Every structure is written in structure tokens, then in C-alpha cells.
Amino acid sequence: MTISVLYDAPGPVARRRSAMTSVVGAVILIALTAWLISTLAAERTTAAGAVLPGLFDSSRWDIFADPVVWQSLGRGALNTLAMAAVAAVLALAIGVLFSFGRTARSRWIRFPVAVLLEFFRGMPVLLMMLFVLLVFSTGTYWAGVTALAVYNGAIIGEALRAGIRSLPAGQREAGLAIGLHPIRTRLIIEFPQAFRQMLPIIIAQLVVLLKDTSLAYIVGYSELLRTGQNLTNFFGNRYNFSFFFIVLAMYLVMNLILSWVARIVSRRTASRTRPAVVDATVTGPTGGRATAGKGSATPD
């Protein structure tokens, strides 16, 4: 629904008024930003009487001229990406397995898998990471990868199941009618269609996965945030803001690129198939439940 249908086409007075409000709002927002920046830039005196330089003081940023700093930040980013990439591949595989189990013909397979899925989806990823780390003592990297893969695999599995269910029944029947084994029907007829239909949701979930790699910071994996934190410890507290902002910017760049890809893909699939998926780039708070019912992308 476009909003313009809600009110009349604005006449000259209304247009002037809305332009005025817009300008006033912009001025207020700019003033707020300026106030924030000047507050951050101001020097502060701590309770102990020491004077801290403002956040934009050059003494807080001089180390970034050193390529070694950037090298270690780059290594941190690579660690993040390495965890995300491996976890993403595993999550897709686990998701496929889960979708098979969830749609199995035998109740003895279907029901336990459903319980397992509910269990994995309702639990914090962080708790899962801690569990894998302590129980299987895998080291932090594999703890992060396993937890992310299982959790996101459960969500991708549900998305795939919804995708399979939304296909016309004739697809499966046609496959069986030409003499294919049910598993081959699933693999070469139903699955490719379901996957394509659910691609936006799956990519959105991968954005969540990339974001969630930062949880491995808590179990001690030296990903991007931990690297920034280590560098702060090395160079001194003076640089804590500088490193935080750089790390934040790097995360934003990575996530925004992936979100942008997700948006392009969802627009493409939306134009090719029926407009089932609304806005799959709405990626939610640290994962969540993609209860992908008939093509509604939940904000997770």
C-alpha cells in the first residue's frame, strides 16, 4: 500500500507546510548530531582529575597510520569471515537434512526431528556455543562454527520445508508418475524449486549468521571485535573508541554488502515467481524463527 492513498494530493499550502516541517525536522536532527559530536569531541575531566582528550583528538587516531594495525584488523576480519563461511556451508547442509527429516513419511522420524528443531530454534546461540565449547572441548573456532551451523541450519530447514510445502502437489505426483523414487523426486524436482523460492529468506538468514559470528567474541575466539579489543589492550585505553568505531564500520560494510545482495536476489526471485516473499532482507535480532509460512518473511 502506498501511503499517498491515505491523504489527498497535497495542494500548494500543504506542500509548503510539509516542506517547512521537513526543514525544521532536518534542522533539529542536525543540531542534535552537532551537539553529540561536539560533546564527544570535548575534553573531559575524570573523577580522579585527569584530563581526557576529546574523541576526535588526533592522539586517539595516530596509530591508524601504521599498516601493522590494519594488518591485524584485517586478520580479525578474515577470522570472522572464515567462521561465517564454514558455518554457512554447514548450515545449508544441516538445513537440507532437517528439511528431509521434517517431511519424512515415517512418523518415527518426523516427530523427533520436529522436537529437535524446536529445541535448537528456541535456544540462544551463545548458550549453544558455550555448550559445545565446554562439553566437546573443541576449541573456540569449532564451538562457534558448530553452534552457528546447527542453529541456522534449523531455521533454514524450516524455511526449506515451507518452500516444499508451498509447491503444487502436482510436482511431486508428476515425479512419482514418471517412475522416480520418492527421494529422487524430492531431490531433482521439489528441492530445486523450493530452494529458489526460499532463497531470499536463506540469504537473509546468512546475514544473521554473519552478524552472529561476533558472539564468538564472548567464548574467546579472536574475531574482529576481539582483535580490536586486544589492540586496545596493547596500545592503551586511549584508543578504545577509535578501535570500536573502526570495528563497527568494518562490520557494517560486510553486513550491508550481504544485505544488499539479499535484496537484489529477493527482487529477482520475486519477479520470476509469484510475489510470495515480501521483504526477506528484514533480518532479525540475532537470528530467531523464520516461520516461513506461505511466503511471509519473518523479521529475524
Add this chain to the structure above:
Amino acid sequence: MDAVIDNLPTFLSAFGGTLQLLALSGIGALVLGVIIAAMRISPVASLRAFATVYTEVLRNTPLTLALFFCATLLPYLQFNPGYFPLAVIGLTAYTSPFVAEAVRSGINGVPIGQAEAARSIGLPFGQVLLVIVLPQAVRMVIPPLINVLIALTKNTSVAGAFFVFELFAAGRTLANARGDAVIPILLGVAFFYLLVTVPLGLIAGRIEKKVAVLR
């Protein structure tokens, strides 16, 4: 198993901490999110731009970074109301864009014909919104909002890593103290999380089904 039963009081008080975090930041995120959503669909261009930037930036910030900022950098700026309020601030800020998106997509999900019909029988703007569009939008918005709350429940565990006493922090401490009973302790923690997330999920599913039938 005895490790869980012995520490049941700790578990329960930690669960209370989680519920407090969930309630406070949930309410905060709902209020803030609705305001952001209203800005996002308002006719004032500058508010719209602000809301868009706010949503995009916060939605693509990892939660760990948001809470890290609140727990370690805000005190450095001499803003230190204690770790619990800081965690609530972080969770609220992080969750609000998701609430905003859910609300906005709910309003956008009301078929255009509804608003057109309301306008064509002569209802003014306020009534179009209050009598026709919003009642339908609210119904569409509730399942995704519950999903946001489920995610928030799980996200409160991250606050446990930033000096707040709640389930995850309690589980980690207990697991460190009782190295022989790590599995039951962590499964106990998981049980309390599931106690919130699974019923919420069932409610969301039921409402979703009802709405689907109505349409």
C-alpha cells in the same frame, strides 16, 4: 541432575533477571520501534531519512557490538547507571529497528483497496487510519512482533556476558564451578529459555493461522 536441583534458587533468580531484561527492553523496544515506524511512513522527508538510516545502521550492527558499546564505552564517557540499565539500553536500541520494520510491513501489508474504499466513502485521514487500516495492520503485525520478542529473549543471553546476572551468566558460573556436571547445568539453562520461547512461538503460530484464514 543433582547439580541443577542443588542450584535451583540460583537458576530461579537468574531466570528472574532474564525476565526483567526481557520485559524492560521489550517495552522499550516496542515504544521506540513504533516511533521509528511512524517516522518512517510520515510525510516529513527529514524524519523519514533519519528513521531509514537508524534502522539500517542498527539492524546491521551485531548485538555483541551494541552491548559492548553500552557496557564498556558508555561508562568511559561518564555515563554509568550500572550494568543492568546499560544492558537494557543496548537491547532496546538493538531491537527497536526490528519492531519498526515489523510494524511498517504490517501497515504496508494492508491491501490498498481497503484504504481506497475508506477514502471513497468519504472518511477523513484520521478515520481511514484508525478505523480501517490500523485494526487490520495490528493483526498482521502481532505474529512478527512475537517473533521479535522471541529473538529478544534469546538475545538477553548476550547481556550475561557483559556483567549482568541472568541465565547465561549463571549457567557459565555454575558450569565453571561444577566441572563434573556441565551438561545438566547447561541443559537446565536451556530449559528455562525454552520455557519462554516455545510458548511464545506456539502463540505466534496460532495467531498467524487465524490471520491467514481471515484473509
